[in-house]
Amino acid sequence: MKSKDKSKQKAAQAAVNYIRDGMTVGLGTGSTMNYFLEELKHHVHSGLEIQGIPTSKQTAEIAKENGIPLTDFSQTTKIDIAIDGADEVDTNLQLIKGGGGSLVREKIVAQAADKLIIIVDASKRVAQLGNFPLPVEVIPFGWQKTAAYLETFGCKPVLRMADKHPFISDNGNYILDCAFETINEPERLHQQLKQLVGVVETGLFINMADMIISARNEVVEKMT
Numbered sequence: 001m002k003s004k005d006k007s008k009q010k011a012a013q014a015a016v017n018y019i020r021d022g023m024t025v026g027l028g029t030g031s032t033m034n035y036f037l038e039e040l041k042h043h044v045h046s047g048l049e050i051q052g053i054p055t056s057k058q059t060a061e062i063a064k065e066n067g068i069p070l071t072d073f074s075q076t077t078k079i080d081i082a083i084d085g086a087d088e089v090d091t092n093l094q095l096i097k098g099g100g101g102s103l104v105r106e107k108i109v110a111q112a113a114d115k116l117i118i119i120v121d122a123s124k125r126v127a128q129l130g131n132f133p134l135p136v137e138v139i140p141f142g143w144q145k146t147a148a149y150l151e152t153f154g155c156k157p158v159l160r161m162a163d164k165h166p167f168i169s170d171n172g173n174y175i176l177d178c179a180f181e182t183i184n185e186p187e188r189l190h191q192q193l194k195q196l197v198g199v200v201e202t203g204l205f206i207n208m209a210d211m212i213i214s215a216r217n218e219v220v221e222k223m224t
């Protein structure tokens, strides 16, 4: 296993310790989360009783394959804890997410959860957000104009593609990956971008994470 994968697995294993019997658990999306689902599977098979709320069709499928019981917002709106990955994490626990294209559902689940734990390999930790292009989910209608508005904030928006076609999110929308060199005021930028009519949501997760669990190989570190 590559060192980055080992680190993701270590962070994921550390996060499982926060899951208790009876909890409703928000299940994020991505390769780090897949290690978490793998670990959670073992605990569920050993008798841990939880129900998960997946943040993507991909996570729902993997959770089902692993025998992890699932629920949805039609059954409960109370989420005890959410576990998710991230693309960048700064020293104030602010995040860029959405590299996997699930940012809207991830943010809905994160907002609904009593506690959000982010699991990352240590390379995702940065002094300042912005090196990773900020994913912004937009309505397909008029996306070209929305991209032009986004550009006025100092970024280069690129329409995310998959197999030569625009990538379609689970919500039927497009993603514009917006390369800023640095993001000096993440909260302000998020608020400004949210004002644009075509923008559904940005990948800036502001004041949402309660804890970051990061790992570099065997060494696990927790930030709160």
Ligand code: 5RP
Pocket (backbone or CB within 6 Å): 028, 029, 030, 031, 032, 033, 084, 085, 086, 087, 096, 097, 098, 099, 100, 101, 102, 103, 106
């Ligand atoms: C998906 C996400 C992921 O959490 C983020 O992209 C990190 O993914 P990975 O664990 O594969 O590095 O925000 O929308």
